[in-house]
Amino acid sequence: MKKTYINGVGCISTQKTFDTVFLEEAVVNHDENVLAIVPPAYKEYISPAASRRMAKGVKNGIVASALAMKDANVENVDAIITGTGLGCIEDSEKFLKSILDNKEEFLTPTSFIQSTHNTVGAQIALLQQCKGYNFTYVNGAVSFESALLDAKMQIEEDEANSILVGGVDENGEYTTALFKLNGRIKADNTAPYDVLTSTTSGAVYGEGASFFVLENERKENTYAEILDIAIVNTLEENEIKTEISSFLKSNNLEISDVDALVLGFDGNAAFENYYRNLTENAFAQTPVLYYKHLSGEYDTASAFAFWMAAKILKTQEIPEIVKVNSVSKSAYKTILLYNQLNGKNHSFTLLSK
Amino acid sequence: MAKGVAITGMGIISSIGNSVEENYHSLIENKIGISRIQNISTVHADVIKVGEIKKTNDDLIAELELNSDNNFSRTAMIGTLAAKQAVENAGITEINEFRTGLISATSVGGMDMTEKHYYDYFEKPELVKYIACHDGGDVADKIAEELGLKGMVSTISTACSSAANAIMLGSRLIKTGKLDRVIVGGADALSKFTINGFKTLMILSDNYNKPFDNNRKGLNLGEAAAFLVLESDEIVEKQNKKVLARVSGYGNANDAFHQTASSENGDGAFLAMKKAFEVSGLKPSEIDYINVHGTATPNNDLSEGRALRRIYENETVPDFSSTKPFTGHTLAAAAAIEAVYSVLAIQNNVVYPNLNFETQMEEFDLTPQTSLKNKNIEHVLSNSFGFGGNCSTLIFSKS
Amino acid sequence: MEALKGELKNKIITTLNLEDITIEDIADNDPLFGDGLGLDSIDALELIVILDKDYGIKLVDPKEGKTIFQSIETMAAYISANRTK
Numbered sequence: 001m002k003k004t005y006i007n008g009v010g011c012i013s014t015q016k017t018f019d020t021v022f023l024e025e026a027v028v029n030h031d032e033n034v035l036a037i038v039p040p041a042y043k044e045y046i047s048p049a050a051s052r053r054m055a056k057g058v059k060n061g062i063v064a065s066a067l068a069m070k071d072a073n074v075e076n077v078d079a080i081i082t083g084t085g086l087g088c089i090e091d092s093e094k095f096l097k098s099i100l101d102n103k104e105e106f107l108t109p110t111s112f113i114q115s116t117h118n119t120v121g122a123q124i125a126l127l128q129q130c131k132g133y134n135f136t137y138v139n140g141a142v143s144f145e146s147a148l149l150d151a152k153m154q155i156e157e158d159e160a161n162s163i164l165v166g167g168v169d170e171n172g173e174y175t176t177a178l179f180k181l182n183g184r185i186k187a188d189n190t191a192p193y194d195v196l197t198s199t200t201s202g203a204v205y206g207e208g209a210s211f212f213v214l215e216n217e218r219k220e221n222t223y224a225e226i227l228d229i230a231i232v233n234t235l236e237e238n239e240i241k242t243e244i245s246s247f248l249k250s251n252n253l254e255i256s257d258v259d260a261l262v263l264g265f266d267g268n269a270a271f272e273n274y275y276r277n278l279t280e281n282a283f284a285q286t287p288v289l290y291y292k293h294l295s296g297e298y299d300t301a302s303a304f305a306f307w308m309a310a311k312i313l314k315t316q317e318i319p320e321i322v323k324v325n326s327v328s329k330s331a332y333k334t335i336l337l338y339n340q341l342n343g344k345n346h347s348f349t350l351l352s353k
Numbered sequence: 354m355a356k357g358v359a360i361t362g363m364g365i366i367s368s369i370g371n372s373v374e375e376n377y378h379s380l381i382e383n384k385i386g387i388s389r390i391q392n393i394s395t396v397h398a399d400v401i402k403v404g405e406i407k408k409t410n411d412d413l414i415a416e417l418e419l420n421s422d423n424n425f426s427r428t429a430m431i432g433t434l435a436a437k438q439a440v441e442n443a444g445i446t447e448i449n450e451f452r453t454g455l456i457s458a459t460s461v462g463g464m465d466m467t468e469k470h471y472y473d474y475f476e477k478p479e480l481v482k483y484i485a486c487h488d489g490g491d492v493a494d495k496i497a498e499e500l501g502l503k504g505m506v507s508t509i510s511t512a513c514s515s516a517a518n519a520i521m522l523g524s525r526l527i528k529t530g531k532l533d534r535v536i537v538g539g540a541d542a543l544s545k546f547t548i549n550g551f552k553t554l555m556i557l558s559d560n561y562n563k564p565f566d567n568n569r570k571g572l573n574l575g576e577a578a579a580f581l582v583l584e585s586d587e588i589v590e591k592q593n594k595k596v597l598a599r600v601s602g603y604g605n606a607n608d609a610f611h612q613t614a615s616s617e618n619g620d621g622a623f624l625a626m627k628k629a630f631e632v633s634g635l636k637p638s639e640i641d642y643i644n645v646h647g648t649a650t651p652n653n654d655l656s657e658g659r660a661l662r663r664i665y666e667n668e669t670v671p672d673f674s675s676t677k678p679f680t681g682h683t684l685a686a687a688a689a690i691e692a693v694y695s696v697l698a699i700q701n702n703v704v705y706p707n708l709n710f711e712t713q714m715e716e717f718d719l720t721p722q723t724s725l726k727n728k729n730i731e732h733v734l735s736n737s738f739g740f741g742g743n744c745s746t747l748i749f750s751k752s
Numbered sequence: 753m754e755a756l757k758g759e760l761k762n763k764i765i766t767t768l769n770l771e772d773i774t775i776e777d778i779a780d781n782d783p784l785f786g787d788g789l790g791l792d793s794i795d796a797l798e799l800i801v802i803l804d805k806d807y808g809i810k811l812v813d814p815k816e817g818k819t820i821f822q823s824i825e826t827m828a829a830y831i832s833a834n835r836t837k
Contacts, residue, residue, distance in 0.1 A: 048770070048771055048772045049790060052768065052769040052770060052771060053769065053794075080607075085488060085490065086487075086488050087488075087489070087510070092464075095546065095549075095550065096464075096467070096468055096471060096546060097471075099468070099545055099546065099549050100468070100471060100472065103396060104395060104396045104397065104545065104549055105396070105805075106801055106804060106805040107549050107552070107553045107801070108553055108767075108797065108798045108801045109550070109553035109554050109613075109794055109797045109798070110794060110798060112546075112549070112550035112553055112554070113550075113554075113612050113613055113740065113794065115550075116460065116510075116512050116740050116741060117460070117489060117510035117511075117512075118510060118511040118512060118739070118740070118741045118743060119612070119741060121511075121741065122607070122612060122740070122741025122742055122743065123612075123741075125607045125609045125741075125742065126609050126610075126611075126612070126742070128609075129609050130607060130609060131606050131607050131608070131609050131620065131621065131624055132606065132607065133605050133606070133607075134511070134605065134606075134607040134741075134742075134743055135509060135511060135518055135522075135605070136509065136510055136511050137507055137508065137509060137510070138459075138462075138488065138489035138490055138508050138509070138510040139489065139490035139493055139494075139506065139507040139508040140488060140490035140491070140494065142490075142506075142507060143490070143507075146507040146508075150522065153525055153526075153529055153531070156529065157525070157529065178474060178484045179484070181474060181475065181481055181484065182481050182482075182484040182485060184484075184485070230505075231505045231506070231507060232503065232504060232505065233455075233494065233497050233502065233503055233504060233505065233506035234497070234498075234502075234503040235503070299488075299490075344494060345490070345494070345506075553797060553801070554797065555797060555800075555814045611792070611793070612794070613794070614793060
């Protein structure tokens with residue numbers, strides 16, 4: 001059965017994560033509860049004719065995927081698989097508002113068309129003239145992992161040799177306001193916002209697009225191999241350790257084999273124990289890392305973590321800014337990523353050098 | 354490919370019936386579900402026809418026995434009803450007994466609820482709970498919760514091919530041994546968002562949709578939910594399950610032509626069908642019935658017709674029909690309800706009529722089956738094509 | 753008519769978000785679709801809405817747009833003849 005390798009990465013996020021070596025320009029923002037993207041020079045990647053209809057998410061997705069393909073030194077891929085939690089929410093908001101404000105009159109199609117969830121994957125296919133397999137997953141916090149799982153299966157089934165996989169989400173103004181109202185985002189004016197020591201519920205929010213070229217061949221520039229991915233909808237706090245142990249066991253590994261554990265700490269104290277229990281007990285002797293203080297929380301933020309883990313395996317260095325504890329190892333061979341949202345949509349991803 | 358993945362249960366709710374049986378009887382008795390819209394107030398009420406499920410949201414809440422503090426969207430409710438039917442039909446009593454997953458599909462998600470309350474949230478705290486039901490994933494999460502399913506749950510959203518892709522992924526998860534059984538399908542409720550969206554594209558008909566007719570004017574939107582239970586041969590044997598039919602072939606390809614229109618030569622459709630044949634090992638001539646996507650838009654039927662002609666080259670295209678004159682175009686649920694209809698066609702050896710057809714399209718020699726036909730059905734091909742050039746084909750076979 | 757043409761050029765640039773184009777870039781007889789400005793079928797639908805909203809002309813069949821929207825010249829002529837606003 002063919003193996004799956006990460007051969008190219010591209011990340012557009014709320015930090016400067018393009019045209020950088022890694023996270024050397026990353027800054028933790030304690031003042032804002034909604035972080036905004038650091039935009040690339042879109043014009044370098046997208047013609048005005050194409051970009052005139054595109055909202056942020058689509059543009060970020062296109063740039064991130066272009067970066068990943070350049071990084072992997074490929075011009076074409078066999079398949080494109082994307083994950084998004086809320087899809088193109090900006091266009092969604094725009095169209096809905098037009099409907100409500102104009103009482104369903106004088107509506108124009110552009111924002112409706114752009115609001116369909118598979119727009120990013122479709123636009124990339126159009127630009128590349130890629131007629132291959134093209135799926136979009138929309139299931140909250142496991143949207144990106146669903147795409148990864150599918151891609152790995154494609155490679156194992158020998159259906160594709162190279163696949164572009166990505167996770168993308170964008171913030172919409174009105175939706176952000178609604179998320180503050182329902183507590184998904186921390187309340188305004190309650191700074192400093194700190195992801196690890198927070199006592200309040202709700203998260204610090206963000207947006208971004210992270211894309212990867214996965215291939216069935218190990219190359220010189222390979223970042224890592226994807227060993228396994230598991231998605232579980234519902235787990236109690238006290239079931240996580242067992243779940244992780246059996247996940248590792250099915251890959252002939254134990255907790256002690258994990259050289260770094262990447263957790264989705266997002267400042268939401270209500271669900272923090274999912275991570276804290278692991279950090280303080282089973283993985284107390286393992287380097288534990290976090291990332292949502294840099295990326296912000298959003299459904300596909302785990303794609304940022306995936307990018308981060310791939311980079312760590314390549315550089316063999318963990319930036320201080322992402323460390324939760326001060327445990328370190330001499331070499332990093334195996335990284336486990338675990339994420340969940342509000343106690344649901346748990347995902348476990350295993351990478352190796 | 355060997356035999357194909359076993360289908361052991363089905364559930365469906367649409368404008369032509371609230372169960373598998375009711376839907377079947379409507380199909381063979383020419384009972385359509387298209388009418389003027391009742392449940393949504395829209396300025397377009399007099400110029401569109403829709404396939405509406407004949408239940409109000411209150412009816413659905415009562416039927417599902419939901420608490421008054423629930424935050425289910427209509428999409429989530431109809432999805433839950435159909436999924437429960439399917440699970441019961443498959444004789445599943447312990448849902449987590451084996452490695453079980455749910456792969457759902459939706460394009461509307463909870464938009465039906467969001468658009469109702471969009472501007473009211475800030476003034477009415479009792480509505481705030483609906484904010485969380487907006488996204489596509491919430492539908493699957495709610496279905497999983499109602500079923501007590503804890504394992505792998507995900508959702509595919511690729512416009513009108515969504516449910517076909519869900520069935521495809523489910524089949525692959527079983528074939529690769531990752532799961533023992535998967536509940537697959539989709540749900541989409543009607544919404545002002547989609548009604549207006551399709552209106553701006555000028556592809557809605559003000560009359561009954563006429564697929565593959567030279568004078569077709571566009572589609573009728575519909576709402577529906579349908580789920581199938583796929584199970585591995587091991588479980589089927591272990592539990593002595595009755596196999597209703599099998600998913601023997603599938604293919605997905607991208608037209609890469611335009612965001613909403615299909616290419617004139619039907620490239621995406623052609624490639625999807627070709628792939629499905631490869632996976633199934635079947636020859637095009639072995640198909641007994643094609644349930645076409647047939648939305649009755651000028652563009653789709655032309656593109657799909659061309660693709661069919663390319664697949665069948667010099668051979669006769671098998672009996673084909675679109676069931677959308679019965680149900681309307683149910684978007685992300687379309688491929689799921691049409692999968693149920695395909696299985697029923699196999700079980701009952703029937704080809705459904707393509708209603709409202711009068712005049713053959715001038716571009717090619719393709720006339721759909723216009724009356725109910727009884728014949729042996731071994732293999733059915735079902736097409737579903739969505740925005741973003743997403744083309745999917747499924748092949749179902751007698752077990 | 754000149755004022756209407758200028759108005760139309762402005763509307764096209766703003767509604768279709770043609771950031772890099774100015775009024776001077778659009779000649780009255782330049783083809784709007786295909787070669788020339790390079791608009792597509794989605795833009796045609798947007799123009800149909802402009803016709804309705806700003807000039808009170810309702811097109812029922814999108815295919816009618818093909819002749820009407822050939823150029824600024826043909827658009828202006830059609831609007832002048834049929835506008836109700």
